[in-house]
Amino acid sequence: DAKTTQPPSMDCAEGRAANLPCNHSTISGNEYVYWYRQIHSQGPQYIIHGLKNNETNEMASLIITEDRKSSTLILPHATLRDTAVYYCIVRVVENSGGSNYKLTFGKGTLLTVNP
Amino acid sequence: SQTIHQWPATLVQPVGSPLSLECTVEGTSNPNLYWYRQAAGRGLQLLFYSVGIGQISSEVPQNLSASRPQDRQFILSSKKLLLSDSGFYLCAWSVRQRMVLGGYTFGSGTRLTVV
Numbered sequence: 683d684a685k686t687t688q689p690p691s692m693d694c695a696e697g698r699a700a701n702l703p704c705n706h707s708t709i710s711g712n713e714y715v716y717w718y719r720q721i722h723s724q725g726p727q728y729i730i731h732g733l734k735n736n737e738t739n740e741m742a743s744l745i746i747t748e749d750r751k752s753s754t755l756i757l758p759h760a761t762l763r764d765t766a767v768y769y770c771i772v773r774v775v776e777n778s779g780g781s782n783y784k785l786t787f788g789k790g791t792l793l794t795v796n797p
Numbered sequence: 798s799q800t801i802h803q804w805p806a807t808l809v810q811p812v813g814s815p816l817s818l819e820c821t822v823e824g825t826s827n828p829n830l831y832w833y834r835q836a837a838g839r840g841l842q843l844l845f846y847s848v849g850i851g852q853i854s855s856e857v858p859q860n861l862s863a864s865r866p867q868d869r870q871f872i873l874s875s876k877k878l879l880l881s882d883s884g885f886y887l888c889a890w891s892v893r894q895r896m897v898l899g900g901y902t903f904g905s906g907t908r909l910t911v912v
Contacts, residue, residue, distance in 0.1 A: 716900050718900070718901075720841075723885070723908070724905065724906065725887045725889070725905055725906050726841070726887075726901070726903050727903070728900045731900060784831075784843055784846060784856075785831075785889075785891075785900065785901055787833075788840065789840050790840070
């Protein structure tokens, strides 16, 4: 799986948009970009995923650059409850074997939403 | 709807004692199952994954073992706990054939302290 690079921490004011960057310059054509977040002392929570088109759901938007070498997770109106570690993961989703089902987490970005 | 149950939520065990953590999934069949560990201040480490009953793959050598006696049951065990086994243990599941749809769902975790 392609390696990702994220800033270790970011701050955001409550009510403002939080834009979390992720670099994945070695991503392959069949690898998806996934975002998860982990609130303190809880299990990670799936947020969104995409291949090459921008995606939006009730939690966030995912913007993937045209060359797919980077992406940005956008929380449009951050709240205090959005304070968490955000993980960007890229991986292939083929069904050719058990090892392709593994999800490898990096260190992520600690987003702190301030009042 | 699918749910994942993990227990106990917290556990304090003496060094050298045995361990058994259980995880069950409801509302789905033939899931892929995973055990992760998060040591204090560190990232998520995949310990074991299973693509079927009795099929266990270990990611890292350690003092732990895993078993899958039933399709939707995943157990993490140790015969003799070490201090280094302390951490936050998370169980997760994914749809076997179509992982791209939503990725993983994590349980609420077990915080294990070995004393």
